[in-house]
Amino acid sequence: MKKWIPIASGLVAGFVAATISFADLSSSPKTTEAANSSTKSNAEKVYVPFGQKDDYYLIDSGGHSGQLFVYGVPSMREIRTIPVFSPDSATGYGFDSRTKKMLGGYTWGDLHHPALSETNGDYDGKFLFATDVGNSRAAAVDLKTWTTRDIIKVPNTAGPHCAAFVTENTEYMFLPTRFAVPLGQKYESLDEYHSKYRGVMSAVTFDQNKEKLNIAYQVALPPWSYDLSDAGKKSSKDWAVLTTYNTEESTTTMEINASQADRDYIVLFNWKELAKMVKEGKYTDVNGQKMIFPEKQKGGIYLIPVAKSPHGVDVTPDGKYFIASGKLAPAMTVFSFEKAFKAVENKDFSGERNGIPILNYKSVMEREVNPENALGPLHTQFDNKGMAYTTMFISSEIVKWNPKTGETLDRVPVQYSPGHSVAAEGDTVAPDGKWLVALNKLAKDNFLSVGPSHPETMQLIDISGKMNVVDTVPVNPEPHYAQMIKADKIKSINVYPKDTKNPDAVYKKSDARIVRKGNEVHVYGIAMRSRFIFDAKAKRPDVIEVNQGDHVFIHLTDIDFDEDITHGFAINDYNLNMEVQPGETNTLEFTADKAGTFPLYCTNFCSALHQEMNGYFLVKPKK
Amino acid sequence: MKKWIPIASGLVAGFVAATISFADLSSSPKTTEAANSSTKSNAEKVYVPFGQKDDYYLIDSGGHSGQLFVYGVPSMREIRTIPVFSPDSATGYGFDSRTKKMLGGYTWGDLHHPALSETNGDYDGKFLFATDVGNSRAAAVDLKTWTTRDIIKVPNTAGPHCAAFVTENTEYMFLPTRFAVPLGQKYESLDEYHSKYRGVMSAVTFDQNKEKLNIAYQVALPPWSYDLSDAGKKSSKDWAVLTTYNTEESTTTMEINASQADRDYIVLFNWKELAKMVKEGKYTDVNGQKMIFPEKQKGGIYLIPVAKSPHGVDVTPDGKYFIASGKLAPAMTVFSFEKAFKAVENKDFSGERNGIPILNYKSVMEREVNPENALGPLHTQFDNKGMAYTTMFISSEIVKWNPKTGETLDRVPVQYSPGHSVAAEGDTVAPDGKWLVALNKLAKDNFLSVGPSHPETMQLIDISGKMNVVDTVPVNPEPHYAQMIKADKIKSINVYPKDTKNPDAVYKKSDARIVRKGNEVHVYGIAMRSRFIFDAKAKRPDVIEVNQGDHVFIHLTDIDFDEDITHGFAINDYNLNMEVQPGETNTLEFTADKAGTFPLYCTNFCSALHQEMNGYFLVKPKK
Structure with missing residues (x-):
């Protein structure tokens, strides 16, 4: 593994400085080249005239609104707010008996990463899952009615930020948490952090007929922060990957202390093996949950060193590689699943942390990719040719590159401070290409001012040729992630069928x-x-x-x-x-x-x- | 007054039928002529490229969401949701101490008609007022910060639908109610409706320095439904007008019973005279409020007969006329303020109802306007040449006409079922022309389906020449009304100034x-x-x-x-x-x-x- 010298020696300080003055790095709106050369054409590209419809649904996480926002692409019009974790005055969500009970008294949520249900690694248009970092819940939305059908509270955990992501046939949705807490969230001094706190991952199943979520088992991971994740595809379909930060296990002033170590880890796990362990009774009951302790139940979980505080980790559509984005290291690292499997088989370990074996970095790493002056890589999406698009938070751009060669192919500026991006069908085994949406964290002076509190921004990028930002739209708090699905995959109903078995219904x-x-x-x-x-x-x-x-x-x-x-x-x-x-x-x-x-x-x-x-x-x- | 024969004889039944089958009347999306002939130009008209900003703020009532939605025109992008009457998870509105206290435990609202503050009859860009039909409240929003600064609960009243509208220098905001209730909302049998129920109007003031709303006085109007309203302008500035329905005083099956009579009334009142009465002690204390009973305190309030169940009543920019839209009569009626003042002076009455004198219709009416086949006129806006634009709910169109001649000038179809419309600076003494937005009640098949519950629709219409629908956008529930103000009138702040007197603030x-x-x-x-x-x-x-x-x-x-x-x-x-x-x-x-x-x-x-x-x-x- 490369020593990220500039990072180790000064990047933390540098990044702290950057966070204070990054307004300067992201300069005032510049008219993009694309906008200069073809304003007319961009206008036409996003205009959906009356009588026509959009090609894609964009389902955007509403962050601390607790809700989902549904947009049409390419028009970028918000079609509807779907209430999930917060009550909604408009639809009476949280007022009628069913949804009131489902919300369980909670009046706000922090919805992060939506995940569409999949069949054979492709979106099937049936359900959407999402998690609540605020009050540690998970929800399932039925896309026939676009209503939330079930919410579960996940015990033993705090803040499932590193979720939701589903396996290739929606067998599981995994919910690893951003915050470590004592098991059962009981009171323990932070001095006992290393021994008493844990970052728990939950394996959640969904019964599509009964529309019920259920926790199959949990894993007591080390007391680190779990950030983002992805499930394997095709040959890697039994596996999944998570990024970590604060492997320093610091308990205060995290913006400095959680950025000390030169490396954090990718967690690589085989969910079939974990399910087998549970079946074989290799777990401990913790507050009614089946908890796997990796230091006791060896196997199925491995660590891979990665450049410090990575944000996204994304599996390529062919299922062969996973790409970690550095956040505090100016590089994307491509890892090979095949090499990782081999390292697991050969016990090619460089040591262990908290009882979990560490795979030898050199044996698993395929390449480190470091586009010139690209800073703050966060998250990667893919097009129909397998090319990668990575958001650069600090240099405020999208970089297109080839995961198989590391070659930089194209770059386009976006404003301001992109977090995630989402490509059309971008998380599936068969992305569509065509559109990418940058989910920017700030709006600054992009739109008419609405006071000190600004909206966030989404920018629609045409990726069919040279990348071209075709539209910039405001969005309510806060687009953490989104998924984009072909419109014809969704089979909504227009009217609820008569339910003659419902004793409360009156039709005459x-x-x-x-x-x-x-x-x-x-x-x-x-x-x-x-x-x-x-x-x-x-x-x-x-x-x-x-x-x-x-x-x-x-x-x-x-x-x-x-x-x-x-x-x-x-x-x-x-x-x-x-x-x-x-x-x-x-x-x-x-x-x-x-x-x-x-x-x-x-x-x-x-x-x-x-x-x-x-x-x-x-x-x-x-x- | 014309006998609306088709209405009296069969229109109620017809309208009831229409309400059951009006899906047929509003046919499937037709590509508008405009869209056919100049799609390209429409795309360009609404496209605001990165680095440029919209020309107008459109501030849209969020109906039963309880909130305001802020859009930019011409891009029709929603910039921000401003929480007013309902808690908002995203901004913590209703969670922090100030806003929690302000909401007073209410968790939903039904925000109807926003009203911008005015100076000399023109929007001054300082404040915006709105009312809550759900829980009978009024609110003031500061446009420097785009935050709700005060909310008051209005006693003795139920559902101030017929509000808010402000007088020419924001002296008062009037809140007449849609529902009649016993004074103090105490329990009384509906058999006592005529004698015990009232439709109360509240005169509310706003202290701009202290940012405090206050109820100056109330008026115990007859137990009718008060629907929409407008304040006079220029020579009519001391006066205001309201529409009524259910002057039948029926207490059940309103869709039939409240549509029986061939005419309802416009309420015309002089708010300076009412203020004078209060100053002179001519009121009764009712639950701590100064209540004027018009049957006891004569003067200042008059009725004018109008074709049945009118919806909007709108004062022309020159302040000379007010136009009532029929809803259940296929006509707009233009009344003259000057003639009304003369009738008041001459006691030119045709009788009285509930102790209030009725002005002689013929003496006050200027003209009845009945564009061919235009059905369901609801609400009228104006352009910079004084021309009127009326939404036709049933025939789903906007009709442009000349209030001084009655001549129909232009018509354009909109989909589906327009309620209100809003023109650029359309409620002021100096409208801008240029843009009109139709606020449609249904979306049906306009957008990608989001299940049985659809969004509503706004359509942007270029009114600079022949009317042309240039864009159709979805909108969350529910656009009852909106106001459109020139962007440069709003002086938002970007940062809150230091408040060294605040004992809770810490800056070091x-x-x-x-x-x-x-x-x-x-x-x-x-x-x-x-x-x-x-x-x-x-x-x-x-x-x-x-x-x-x-x-x-x-x-x-x-x-x-x-x-x-x-x-x-x-x-x-x-x-x-x-x-x-x-x-x-x-x-x-x-x-x-x-x-x-x-x-x-x-x-x-x-x-x-x-x-x-x-x-x-x-x-x-x-x-």
């Missing part, structure tokens, strides 16, 4: 009724253009009257089986809103603790007489 | 400290690239340790006085996140009820070593 107007059981009131109601029917037989069918203190369930079915005719249901001053999509049944459950007269109304525009779609919720005061 | 690293008072722990901390400093003297300055049950205040100052360098602060698994913008001090207050080890970290990307900006929150368990 005459069946709408209010049933009282003690102090529980169940409303079985209908929403339709342009009225609510709660009690078909009442003098005022659109009025609900209860007693103060009653526990109220409002079950509502949208019987407009018609595209785009979603209804909302809100009770004024009761701080309640839910949505019923066409054909859907949904429930609001609450206690009528406030006496008085409260208008109720449809919140989601539905017809010319939407404004007339209202009634009253009357709460008779306690004597 | 060595001042960072943790102060314990009994079981209260105050952290006076710093966020800077790339670390937290909570206690400058501690062994681990980025660690906070408290005892279980402690009440914790984390005061955090962002000392990076540098554009776009916002920090976030989250505690993993404690469901807490806040934002500190450059130079800002912010506070999180909570009880450390859960013992254990919890990583804390910066959630808002800030530098190359952002990922290393973390520490720990340790909570020692109770013995």
Whole structure:
């Protein structure tokens, strides 16, 4: 391994300086060459006229918004926000009974890396997974309805940043964590960090029929930070790779202390071997989870030295190589899976750390690639010819290069400070080429000012020839990663089918009724253009009257089986809103603790007489 | 007044039918003529290349999202979501002490009509006001920082849909309500609707220096629904107009019953006269509010008959006319302020309703305008030549016409179902012309499908010549109204100035400290690239340790006085996140009820070593 002299001697200081003054490094907007030479053509490239549709879905992580943002490519128009880890006032997400229970009281999330489900290493358009760094959760989104169907809280872990990534046939989604904590997150002094803290990785499965996530097992990795990851493909499909930082195991002032050592590690593991261990009972029960301790259960997990604090590690589409990006070292390192397998087989170890064998760097490394003056490589994507595109955070550019030769092929500036980038079908065994989107961390003066807090930026790059930035768009916080899938792979439904087995659903107007059981009131109601029917037989069918203190369930079915005719249901001053999509049944459950007269109304525009779609919720005061 | 024969005899039924089948009326996307003839030119018109900025801010109501969305025109890129009535995970809005208190426990809102502050009838770019139909609130947003500065709960009222609109020098913002409720919202049978229910209008003032909203007085209007409104301009500046529906005072099945009568009313009032009444003590105290009862305190408020269930009423830029749009009558009615003043002076009344005099329709009406086959007129905007643009909900088009002659000048189809539209500076005494945006209620098949719940749509129309739809973009729920202001009128700041009087602020690293008072722990901390400093003297300055049950205040100052360098602060698994913008001090207050080890970290990307900006929150368990 090369000694990164400039890094070891001064780069940490240099980078700290850079972080203070990198505004200078990323200078004011320059009109790109491309924009100069073909503004007209760029305008046309991104313009999708009325009556036509985009070619790709771009599904962007919303970071600390907790949500997903769905864009169309090439128009870069945001089509929809999909609520995942945070409540959403607009759709009543976190208000209706199902989603309220699913959110479990959490009111914010920090959604990092979305991962589309795969079949044979290719996106299959069925589901999308994502993790929450803020409150350590994982979620599954069904792409037929674009709704979050399940969320699990992952115990023993803190902040699954190094996720989600799925194996070639979505057997597992792995969730390694960014933060080390004592097992069970109990109180332990930081002086005991080395012995008591762990960075836990969870192996999560998803039952596509039941739409349920489950934790299969966990691995108690060393107390390091796990940053990014990728699953193997084809010949490497049973394996996966993670990057690490803070292998220094420092416990304070991380921006200096976690950047001391000249090298960190790639974690290479064989998930089939780990599953076998678990099957054979080679684990310890930790708070109800099957935990593998690598220092006790040897095998299946290996370390590979890599230049300091790498960010991304990305497997080439052919599954033969994995590429680590240096972050604090100005190089991408290409490793060979085949060589790694051989090193494992031959026990070609240079030592061990925390009980895990370290593969001999020279035996596994294919090449170190160091494009001239390219600084801060973070993350790599691929095109249809196997060429690599790496974001350079510090030099604010995308570098195109050949993983098989290390040759630099093209470079294009992006502004400001690209983190990840995403290529069309870029994480699959068969990327499409054509488009790459740079996910930039800052907007600075790119757009009209909206005060001290700016948006982030996405830039669309045409990679069909010489790289050309064709559009720059603002984006809400915060694009950590995204995936781009061909539009025709997604088979969304337009209307929920009738569910005659659902006891809460009412499809016939005459069946709408209010049933009282003690102090529980169940409303079985209908929403339709342009009225609510709660009690078909009442003098005022659109009025609900209860007693103060009653526990109220409002079950509502949208019987407009018609595209785009979603209804909302809100009770004024009761701080309640839910949505019923066409054909859907949904429930609001609450206690009528406030006496008085409260208008109720449809919140989601539905017809010319939407404004007339209202009634009253009357709460008779306690004597 | 014309008898709207087709309406009286069958239009209600027709409209009900239409609402069931209007999907047929709004046919599948047709490529517009414009798009056919000049796709290239449209692409160029909306393309804002990197290094250039948009010409206008479009500030769009987010409806039941509770928020505002800020767009750039002509690019139609969403620049930012501004949280107003709902918490926002991304910015920690509703989590930090100031905004949590301001939201007062409400977790959703239904933001309808934004109104920019005005000076001499022109947008002055200082503030923006908005109201919440869901929980009956009003808010003020400071456009220097694009943050919500004050929210008030408006008592005695339910759902200020018919708002906000400001008078010519932002003396008042008026909030008439859509729903009638008993005064104080107490429980009363709907059988007592006529005598006990009221539609209350609130006159709200805003102190620009203290950034405080205040209710000056209220008016107990009849129990009707107040829909839309506008303030007078120039010679009519002391007056304002509101539309009404359900003057039938029906209490159920509104989509039929509120559309029975052949006419509803415009409410015309003189706000200076009302203010004078209040000053003279001519009001009744109702739950602490100064309430004017028009049937007791005569004068200042008048009714004008208008074709049934009008939606918008809009004052022409010259202040001479107000135009009501029929919704359930296929006509726009132009009324003359001058004639109305004369009728008031001459007591030219045709009777009264609920104690309020009705002006003689014929004496006030200037003309009825009924463009051929134009159905469902909802809302009118104006250009720089005084020409009117009215959205036609049912015939899905914009009709351009001359208010002084009634002549139809141009028409362009929009899809689907336009509600409001907004012109550049369109509500001022001096509209700009150039751009009009149609705010469409449905998207249907316009964009890539995101399941049964679709986005809404905005369409940008070039009105500099023959109307031409140049772009169609999706938008999150739900664009009820928007305002469009010239970019150079907004003077945003990039960094918060030092506030040396703020006892919670810490600007010197060595001042960072943790102060314990009994079981209260105050952290006076710093966020800077790339670390937290909570206690400058501690062994681990980025660690906070408290005892279980402690009440914790984390005061955090962002000392990076540098554009776009916002920090976030989250505690993993404690469901807490806040934002500190450059130079800002912010506070999180909570009880450390859960013992254990919890990583804390910066959630808002800030530098190359952002990922290393973390520490720990340790909570020692109770013995």
